[in-house]
Amino acid sequence: MLSRTSQLASAIVLSACFFGAYAQTPAAPAKTPTPQQQRMADCNKSATGKTGDDRKAYMSSCLKGEAAAPEKKLTPQQQKMKDCNAKAGDQKLTGDARKTFMSTCLKG
Secondary structure, rough: OHHHHOOOOOOOHHHHHHHEEEHHHOOOOOOOOOOHHHHHHHHHHHOOOOHHHHHHHHHHHHHHHOOOOOOOOOOHHHHHHHHHHHHHHHHOOOOOHHHHHHHHHHOO
């Protein structure tokens, strides 16, 4: 049976060997992203502000390396609806007053 002092000395020697070997181990080099990972990061960064189907379509074309799809143009009716809706919002109209305003605005 080993004495308490020799056990302690053995533990110190073993731990010194372990930590010495650990300290000499070179740090792992930083991993560089693969081309696909880099493309994903770039597309993700440029897709900020897009949501839903617009984002899905953009990401799909971006990851394939295709040019971005042109922005959808509103039909004249959609543009009129957008403009009337903005005007009603500016006037803070609600309920029946908003319905009447929208009806008149869209007809004219």
